[in-house]
Amino acid sequence: MQTAQRNQIELRACDLDALLAPGHAARTVWAFVQSLDLAPLYARIKAVEGRAGRAAIDPAILVGLWLYATIDGVGSARELNRLCERDDAYRWLCGGVGVNYHSLADFRTEHAAWLDAQLTRSVAALLDRGLVQLNRVAQDGMRVRAHAKAASFRRRDRLARLLAEARAQVERLKQELHDDPAASSRRQQAARERAAREREQRLARALATLDELDKVQTKKGRTDKRKAAPPPDDEPPGSAPRVSTTDSQARVMKMADGGFRPAFNAQLAVDADTQIIAALELTNAGTDMQQMAPMHTQLRNRYGRTPAQWLADGGFAKLEHITALSAAGTEPYVPVPASRNPTIDPHLPKDGDSAAVARWRARMGTADAAEIYKARAASVECANAQLRRRGLHRFNVCGTVKARAILLWHALAHNLMRVAALEAAAAH
Known part of the structure; x- marks a missing residue:
């Protein structure tokens, strides 16, 4: 009886191009990418030959990966990164070039x-x-x-209180780093301070957005009194203005x-x-x-x-x-x-x-x-x-x-x- 031998090392001779059928969708995507004007993307690459800097990933590869991933219903950079390691179509698009989820996520939203x-x-x-x-x-x-999320929406009083807490935390972290640099590693302390500063900025944007909404609602209120107009469809009837602490534009x-x-x-x-x-x-x-x-x-x-x-x-x-x-x-x-x-x-x-x-x-x-x-x-x-x-x-x-x-x-x-x-x- 022949049994499975899964610890046997095998050497297989196979090229990536032979893995995909001639009419595969990945080939269609790559042909489309070759027709695009990629010059603006190449112009953004800072590493040039003859100078210091790590070789950049060809933007054509990243464009092809995201187009094919979108067609395939993949919207996560981490999932796309995993597919580039185990799926033949994505491996073919990479062509042996290694990618990481962080670069994929940045590229997806950097070039609107x-x-x-x-x-x-x-x-x-x-x-x-x-x-x-x-x-x-x-x-x-x-x-x-x-x-x-819906739970991230806050009214003015709550936003003001959260902003005050965030500013106090930023000042506390700065003071801690100034008084005792050895309290923790500089990298960890800097990361904590950066996260707190970004949170403070998000809350400040949320409050600024709420001010704009208040002006619009005040103007609508005056119009409603004159015309008896119904409440807007984009807000639950009778609700006070609220803004998300994570995405002030939602x-x-x-x-x-x-x-x-x-x-x-x-x-x-x-x-x-x-x-x-x-x-x-x-x-x-x-x-x-x-x-x-x-x-x-x-x-x-x-x-x-x-x-x-x-x-x-x-x-x-x-x-x-x-x-x-x-x-x-x-x-x-x-x-x-x-x-x-x-x-x-x-x-x-x-x-x-x-x-x-x-x-x-x-x-x-x-x-x-x-x-x-x-x-x-x-x-x-x-x-x-x-x-x-x-x-x-x-x-x-x-x-x-x-x-x-x-x-x-x-x-x-x-x-x-x-x-x-x-x-x-x-x-x-």
Whole structure:
């Protein structure tokens, strides 16, 4: 009987390139990386030949790893580091170069501006090839949980008390290091002082953010007294302003299930014919009411094109934005809010409507508009679902800048897979 011999040393002759099939997704990712403009990333490398400094990891490897990890639904730098040691696809992308989780985590959020430029560059290339037209664009917002927990939100009194404690701790650690340097190793003491100082800075930012929210709420309060407006959707009714001590830019928002959680509002503008993400934004506004015109402007600035039709759900129906899009040459297809009086036809013009708003109301009452509007759910909501499927349920970083970088990685990965699918369909 042959039994297992697991302590036998074996020498296997195998190259990394033979481990992956010719049509493997990792090869597609690497081909896409080679088409990107990596010059800005190479320019940031400080170690140069002939001078002191450790050789840097090729940025192309890090870009390829994060794109493939995003497609694979991996959002943790530690998990990606482990996969680079045991998974053939990730080992192939590394090509024998060692990586560590800290470098991976830093690289993922350090280059938001470069990622944004690559999104524009890649979609512009698709426009030149005729794969994307941007004649009909669909917009939608998706709430993504913030890294901050609900328990980290504090009101003003609690924040002020925590800030005072943090400042006292920083001063105490400084004094301890000054009075008795041998009390502990300098590295440990410096780390403790740095952690306390960072905590103090976070609390100070939280208090500053709370001051801004108080000003906004005071202004809204005056408006509510005049207009009897309902409370904003991004805060639980009747609650006092609160700010997170770990992420001052996160806001408590009303989620799809009706609950209130710390989150960000991710806005996507998608080409309705191909589901290619052409523009995006990340805000901490709890509603979509103010998001349509800025996204339309962003898309025009990115590509110099004005879509013929713009599709969005009823949450974007703001009359000023309807007028702005119409003035720019785009027909907005946004559902008209129903009137509280069932006898009033919402598609008829109202007193005070501009010509553009009157045309929008009449247009949305036609059968052609209903048929065109069907493309919204079949495009941007499908893109949202794909991002969710790849793990975009919660950001594991703090702040809008870093969270937007994560969203850009997801957009690039999504577009890469959509282009591969479109080219495969065209080949058949």
